[in-house]
Amino acid sequence: QVQLVESGGGLVQAGGSLRLSCVASGRISSIKDMGWYRQAPWKQREVVATITSGGTTTHLDRVQGRFTITRDNAKNTVYLQMNSLKPKDTAVYYCNAEISTSGVAWYLRWGQGTQVTVSS
Numbered sequence: 380q381v382q383l384v385e386s387g388g389g390l391v392q393a394g395g396s397l398r399l400s401c402v403a404s405g406r407i408s409s410i411k412d413m414g415w416y417r418q419a420p421w422k423q424r425e426v427v428a429t430i431t432s433g434g435t436t437t438h439l440d441r442v443q444g445r446f447t448i449t450r451d452n453a454k455n456t457v458y459l460q461m462n463s464l465k466p467k468d469t470a471v472y473y474c475n476a477e478i479s480t481s482g483v484a485w486y487l488r489w490g491q492g493t494q495v496t497v498s499s
Contacts, residue, residue, distance in 0.1 A: 381405035381478050381488055388472060388493030395497070396462045401474030401490055403455040411477035411485065413450055413457040417470035417495075427472070428459060442468070464497045471495075 387399040403410060414429035428438045428448035436448050445464075450457045457474055471492040479485045 381407060381480065381486075383474055383476060383488050383490035385472065385474050385490040385493040388495045390496045390498065391464055393465055393497055393499050395464050396460070397464065397495060399459040399461065399472055399474075399493060399495075401457045401476075403476055403478060403488070406480045407455060408479045408482040410452070410455060410479075413448075413474065413476040415448060415457070415459045416473045416475065417468075418473070418492075419470040422470075424473070430457065461495070464495075466497045466499050469495060469497050 382405055383401055383403050385399060385401045387397060391397055412429055412431050415427040416424050417427050418424040427442060428446055430436045430448045430450050438446055445462050447460045472495050473492045474490045476488055477485050478488050
């Protein structure tokens, strides 16, 4: 079955950078939108950035200008480049994707999450 796996999280000092990757594997016919979400302790999960199959992007206002979402359709991979990181960016980051194995039915899949910790 289809699986999403994130990587690239870790511990970084404020002002530093990280690049997250998320690879979709399995029987995949096509992928529509992909995105990155994050959830900090005791807070709601929020959308960080999204990208359509055509490359149109959106970014959360609080990360605009610091984070950039990109994708490689040939590799079924979505990336999140995070620059000028702040302690408040600390959270578990999840990727998701709308995936079809048949070209008819579509399913929303989530990765297991990767921890990003920004120290002061």
